[in-house]
Amino acid sequence: ALERTFSIIKPDATRRNLTGKINAKFEEAGLRIVAQKRIHMTKEQAGKFYEVHAERPFYDELCEFMSSAPVVVQVLEGENAIAKNREVMGATNPADAAAGTIRAEFAESVGENSVHGSDAPETAAVEIAYFFSGIELVG
Ligand code: CMP
Numbered sequence: 001a002l003e004r005t006f007s008i009i010k011p012d013a014t015r016r017n018l019t020g021k022i023n024a025k026f027e028e029a030g031l032r033i034v035a036q037k038r039i040h041m042t043k044e045q046a047g048k049f050y051e052v053h054a055e056r057p058f059y060d061e062l063c064e065f066m067s068s069a070p071v072v073v074q075v076l077e078g079e080n081a082i083a084k085n086r087e088v089m090g091a092t093n094p095a096d097a098a099a100g101t102i103r104a105e106f107a108e109s110v111g112e113n114s115v116h117g118s119d120a121p122e123t124a125a126v127e128i129a130y131f132f133s134g135i136e137l138v139g
Helices: 011-015 019-028 043-049 059-066 081-089 102-106 121-131
Strands: 002-009 032-039 071-079 115-117
Touching: 002 019, 002 081, 002 121, 011 019, 011 059, 011 071, 019 032, 019 081, 019 102, 043 059, 043 121, 071 081, 081 102, 081 115
Parallel strands: none
Antiparallel strands: 002 071, 002 115, 032 071
């Protein structure tokens, strides 16, 4: 089915000018970038986005990192966009990511892993609504 997923190009990637190379991977995989903006989150905004991880030992480090520099937040659309995006990203830990995936090519560590992507339709809807209003979504 035609789906939408939410994506973030993280600070480690924007710092290294990798936005275009990462977007090329999405587009080559058939994902359409239907909304996109560059923002610099506060630590509080990152904290609310990653609230589900609040009890994890890496939570503070994660929120600190995600607010350390600008990110690019995006909505990607395509057939099975959620699974397709996860395939293009590769495993969370770049050491485990398949060759050719974004994390295999660009990620620096499990924390500084270049991209975030929604894991399910329910989380995609919540994450999209956190950053975008309806009028910004131009299919
Ligand atoms: P993401 O998909 O953005 O969702 C939660 C993030 O937590 C995950 O990607 C990783 O970047 C980060 N993360 C997961 N495990 C660790 C860890 N052990 N140390 C630091 N960050 C982590």
